Amino acid sequence: MVCERSRTTARRSTAFAAAFCLLAVAASAAVSAAQSEALADTTLGDTLRVLDNAIYLLADPSSDYRRVMLDAVAAFPASVDEAIPANVRTFLARAPEPGGEFKCGVDFVRSRARNALLRLRDTLRHEYVGPVEPTVCYAFPFALDVTRAQTGGWLDIYGYDFDRVSPEMVLVNRNGYQDVTAALVARSHYHLALKLGDGALRLSSESVSLGLTWGHLIHHSVSILQPTSRLCSARVETIPAGRTVSYSPPRISGDTLPGRPGSTIRADATLDYSSNKLEATICMAAADPSGRAAVFSGCTIEFLHTTDPDRVIEAAFGELTSQVSYVRGDRTRDLQNGRPRGPVRQWAFSGFQPGALHGEEISMTARLNEIRFVSTADDGCVSPLAYLEAKRTLVLDPATRQSLDSQLKGIDQAILKVRPRFALTQP
Amino acid sequence: MFQRMVSVLGIAIGLLAISATSTMAHTLNVTVTATCACEYSVTATGNTDANAVVGIDLSFNVIQNGVTYLVTKHIDTNADASGNFNVTVPGNTLPGGCAGTVEFSGFSGGEASLTFNGTTETGFSATLPSSLFCSETVPPGKTFDIGPSSMEGHLLMRPGDWISGGYSFVFTNGSHPATTVTVTSKLTLPYRCADGTTGEFVINLGTHNYDVPAGDKNWQPTGDANSVLSWAGSGTAPAGCGAGNVMDNSKGAIWEATIAQNPDTGSLLNWRFKYRDPNAKGKGNVNCLDLSDPRRNKADVCGASWSQTVKDP
Numbered sequence: 001m002v003c004e005r006s007r008t009t010a011r012r013s014t015a016f017a018a019a020f021c022l023l024a025v026a027a028s029a030a031v032s033a034a035q036s037e038a039l040a041d042t043t044l045g046d047t048l049r050v051l052d053n054a055i056y057l058l059a060d061p062s063s064d065y066r067r068v069m070l071d072a073v074a075a076f077p078a079s080v081d082e083a084i085p086a087n088v089r090t091f092l093a094r095a096p097e098p099g100g101e102f103k104c105g106v107d108f109v110r111s112r113a114r115n116a117l118l119r120l121r122d123t124l125r126h127e128y129v130g131p132v133e134p135t136v137c138y139a140f141p142f143a144l145d146v147t148r149a150q151t152g153g154w155l156d157i158y159g160y161d162f163d164r165v166s167p168e169m170v171l172v173n174r175n176g177y178q179d180v181t182a183a184l185v186a187r188s189h190y191h192l193a194l195k196l197g198d199g200a201l202r203l204s205s206e207s208v209s210l211g212l213t214w215g216h217l218i219h220h221s222v223s224i225l226q227p228t229s230r231l232c233s234a235r236v237e238t239i240p241a242g243r244t245v246s247y248s249p250p251r252i253s254g255d256t257l258p259g260r261p262g263s264t265i266r267a268d269a270t271l272d273y274s275s276n277k278l279e280a281t282i283c284m285a286a287a288d289p290s291g292r293a294a295v296f297s298g299c300t301i302e303f304l305h306t307t308d309p310d311r312v313i314e315a316a317f318g319e320l321t322s323q324v325s326y327v328r329g330d331r332t333r334d335l336q337n338g339r340p341r342g343p344v345r346q347w348a349f350s351g352f353q354p355g356a357l358h359g360e361e362i363s364m365t366a367r368l369n370e371i372r373f374v375s376t377a378d379d380g381c382v383s384p385l386a387y388l389e390a391k392r393t394l395v396l397d398p399a400t401r402q403s404l405d406s407q408l409k410g411i412d413q414a415i416l417k418v419r420p421r422f423a424l425t426q427p
Numbered sequence: 428m429f430q431r432m433v434s435v436l437g438i439a440i441g442l443l444a445i446s447a448t449s450t451m452a453h454t455l456n457v458t459v460t461a462t463c464a465c466e467y468s469v470t471a472t473g474n475t476d477a478n479a480v481v482g483i484d485l486s487f488n489v490i491q492n493g494v495t496y497l498v499t500k501h502i503d504t505n506a507d508a509s510g511n512f513n514v515t516v517p518g519n520t521l522p523g524g525c526a527g528t529v530e531f532s533g534f535s536g537g538e539a540s541l542t543f544n545g546t547t548e549t550g551f552s553a554t555l556p557s558s559l560f561c562s563e564t565v566p567p568g569k570t571f572d573i574g575p576s577s578m579e580g581h582l583l584m585r586p587g588d589w590i591s592g593g594y595s596f597v598f599t600n601g602s603h604p605a606t607t608v609t610v611t612s613k614l615t616l617p618y619r620c621a622d623g624t625t626g627e628f629v630i631n632l633g634t635h636n637y638d639v640p641a642g643d644k645n646w647q648p649t650g651d652a653n654s655v656l657s658w659a660g661s662g663t664a665p666a667g668c669g670a671g672n673v674m675d676n677s678k679g680a681i682w683e684a685t686i687a688q689n690p691d692t693g694s695l696l697n698w699r700f701k702y703r704d705p706n707a708k709g710k711g712n713v714n715c716l717d718l719s720d721p722r723r724n725k726a727d728v729c730g731a732s733w734s735q736t737v738k739d740p
Binding site (some may be wrong): 064125126127128130149170172174175176177211213214215217218246247274275276277279300301302306310319323379380 | 569623678
């Protein structure tokens with residue numbers, strides 16, 4: 001409008017007006033770019049905040065993972081990249097329903113849901129994101145009775161994301177292994193089945209276990225039970241109380257003072273184990289409920305322990321998750337007590353002093369309780385936990401049962417009560 | 428008076444000329460060659476004082492997959508009675524793994540310096556290799572990886588930090604025949620910069636052959652975590668976040684290995700890996716494979732936790 005009118009004035013004025021128009025267009029473009037950038041930053045911050053909230057809620061074993069994820073989809077900002085909610089919806093569509101045809105507990109699906117959101121978070125933050133790895137949660141039977149296996153039937157293996165890899169099966173013998181993938185059938189992305197009868201699998205007294213592999217590594221083993229089988233040595237190991245883990249979450253949005261009075265502080269720590277490694281996923285967030293102040297939020301995986309390289313960690317005692325949430329006052333350092341049965345004894349939050357303008361010092365230190373876990377030797381023997389689970393759910397060959405029962409006498413009573421981590425409560 | 432001024436000026440010009448001639452006489456020519464085997468060779472020739480002990484310091488950048496790695500090399504040699512020296516140092520390891528395009532770049536102020544008789548002269552240019560276009564095909568064998576695993580905790584890595592990597596394996600049964608296990612492996616370390624950008628860099632651990640006797644059930648190449656044999660390779664961290672800036676590594680490292688057995692025994696092997704950045708732990712910038720550095724023998728300097736064990740069929 002202004003530019004059109006300018007054309008009717010004298011030459012000098014025209015030149016001035018033209019320059020003004022160019023300047024205005026340039027300024028408008030710059031403002032528009034800055035606004036787009038600010039909008040993108042706000043969208044990213046808001047998206048991360050929704051994800052972090054869901055990640056925190058999913059750490060609670062009593063949470064309903066479907067409800068939490070649906071709430072997250074509804075809470076994403078309107079300008080969110082559609083791929084983010086689509087990713088969450090895809091998980092919900094693929095997630096199997098525990099019980100019935102999927103013989104794993106809901107804890108497994110909740111844990112996968114949380115991992116899916118952590119991956120999404122890392123993707124948004126351009127952090128390293130590795131390829132999706134399937135996980136096995138249960139097998140039925142949990143250990144294979146060689147006598148019964150020779151009469152036919154199936155070995156069912158349950159888990160998630162089996163369609164993301166090319167699963168293979170090997171039969172491990174005392175002197176090596178042989179590929180038996182031809183007998184493996186993929187029923188779905190969460191269910192694999194191995195045909196046992198009709199000569200599909202030639203078991204012998206040398207057979208030790210069946211190994212589900214992908215990526216050239218065995219990711220799950222199913223022991224083969226025979227009268228000559230040997231129970232593995234199993235022991236309870238302890239990491240003494242007092243170990244600390246620390247984490248400083250990055251700034252997600254805002255540029256105001258961090259963690260001012262009234263801010264909500266929350267954190268969680270979840271133990272996880274695989275092979276002979278024990279680690280903890282640690283998350284922390286500090287946010288002003290009004291949403292105007294700075295938000296610090298993030299998660300990290302803290303390595304805790306590896307036991308002997310020829311052993312496998314099969315279970316951990318007590319609760320695997322600790323959580324804390326509080327509204328902070330005006331102290332520069334806050335202490336919060338954890339629960340005696342959870343992994344964290346005490347939480348310490350710091351970095352709230354007025355000088356922490358950029359918030360790099362905001363941090364959480366979790367002092368851990370004693371951690372007790374079961375480790376089992378992995379040398380061609382049968383894990384007591386696997387044997388007991390098989391015995392609990394199947395009628396075993398009497399000779400095998402007699403032989404293995406007699407070997408249970410030397411096993412710690414606490415270990416004999418442990419069930420596989422993701423087993424259904426009522427098999 | 429005028430004559431005196433002219434003669435003083437003449438003497439001064441003469442002295443200046445002598446001085447300049449002396450400086451000009453000290454020469455250093457450095458040529459670097461490189462191959463896709465991820466090795467480089469340095470040839471240095473030049474002239475200093477007669478019979479001088481000569482030190483040559485060289486630095487240049489290697490760029491791979493968008494990551495810049497600083498390479499430094501120190502060479503000691505001796506000048507002859509005429510002051511001439513000529514030295515070639517082959518077989519140096521290039522960082523980054525040498526897959527795809529490998530570029531080399533120097534510095535505006537020169538890449539090399541010369542030290543002799545207590546004097547250091549800087550600003551010498553080196554002839555660097557042309558870009559390498561290396562195959563990305565993996566060596567024969569099967570490939571797997573472990574990680575990311577953060578056994579070393581949260582690291583703040585600095586450009587130039589020595590990062591060492593190692594692994595060990597064991598046959599799970601004692602009835603395998605004698606075999607040679609060939610391992611080609613690398614470490615990948617993701618990082619985040621203070622400005623929020625992210626990246627990762629690679630430490631090439633090279634290819635090693637291990638002869639394993641029949642029936643052997645010992646960890647190879649050693650079960651002793653303090654032995655230098657437990658480390659397979661090392662390299663320096665690049666300036667991934669810009670010169671002098673810290674790279675924040677909280678994800679740990681990923682070890683990727685391609686292995687082959689000759690003959691193939693059909694036996695299971697257990698594997699594990701470790702890595703170490705002593706400088707990020709406040710222990711000094713130590714290469715854990717450098718036997719000439721006494722610091723590497725200290726457990727708190729080059730001691731590192733093993734990753735989880737994985738089973739390879």
